[in-house]
Amino acid sequence: MLSYISSLIALSPELESEIKRISKEITVPKNHILTKTGERSHNLFFVESGTLRGYYFQEEKEITNWFAQEGEFATCFYAFIGGHPSFESIQAIEQTVLTVISFEALKTLYRNFPETERIGRVITEAYYMKLEERLLNIRFKTAKERYHNLIESRPALMQSASLGQIAAYLGITQETLSRIRAEL
Amino acid sequence: MLSYISSLIALSPELESEIKRISKEITVPKNHILTKTGERSHNLFFVESGTLRGYYFQEEKEITNWFAQEGEFATCFYAFIGGHPSFESIQAIEQTVLTVISFEALKTLYRNFPETERIGRVITEAYYMKLEERLLNIRFKTAKERYHNLIESRPALMQSASLGQIAAYLGITQETLSRIRAEL
């Protein structure tokens, strides 16, 4: 995480040691749940290796909303920007190494090192742009195109995520995805 | 705009007069273009009455990306969060009364009245949640459901926006929308 952050802002030795102090690295096994729907205490995660997914329930069914892989930040974004309770759960879909910072610690960091506010902005921006891109994709591309896009942009996902998770993410049924896959 | 802002943060007399000083109300006619793709100087708009649309070109075709109506903020959001050049254009689709604040003035406002940062956060949040909702809609609802949703949530849009604009916004073709409409 530090090397990623240092690509965003200048990292003074004091700031670096402060970030080290408030963050901790953890390793979670496959299927481990990091955040549950409705939870009020929030963390910002940075994926060092492995994969996380964000999901929630809709009409009894689990809907996978996003994936985060190596080098990406992940959090319940709605809670991140608004301080609301999380409406989605976050789960590791394979063994994952994470750096964790609590929202409280992050706020204190913003106060003591104002230049770190940029981190928050960059996360917001990245989240928003990804969402925008997905919306365009789904509005104007066929399921097949979206699937091939996903393979290109996140090849590693194909190993770790299940068909059902990928299908929900792409907004299609499992069966359709299975057929698209068989075609090649 | 002031009455909307006062619902978000306490509005001291000084802050109120400062906002009045840096913002100006303008009236633009139908089809007037407020922001062009690629522009570097940006404004935040607040719609007092009327309707704006954000759009851009993709493969020669104009794609309507969003609508903003009475009581909503509108801007090229990507530029708003990241300070990038605008990738979309903003146009009034009917006679529209707007309050305008430039990004520069807004930054100065943030500095002088830190409580106004909340405004930026609320705008970000609203934008993000709307986008998220749209993505869910389009992932799991049929064109018909999405159209009826839109009628419910923005009845006034049906008068001011053209069929093609609404169709692009919903991610369907004009013909399909026309047929959905005819069914009732």
Next chain:
DNA sequence: GAAGAATTTTGACAATAGTCAAAAAAGGAT
């Protein structure tokens, strides 16, 4: 108010994606 432009509707057809049900394959635990 007529001519021309733009927008909307309709038709016929094709392609895409969904549904429900069952079979096949893969993964885990004992």
Next chain:
DNA sequence: ATCCTTTTTTGACTATTGTCAAAATTCTTC
């Protein structure tokens, strides 16, 4: 290795949406 569970694939059929072309309607402008 075998049984059990979960995931993935396949089949048959249906529903939804897109495409291309033309007709009808509405909106502008002179």
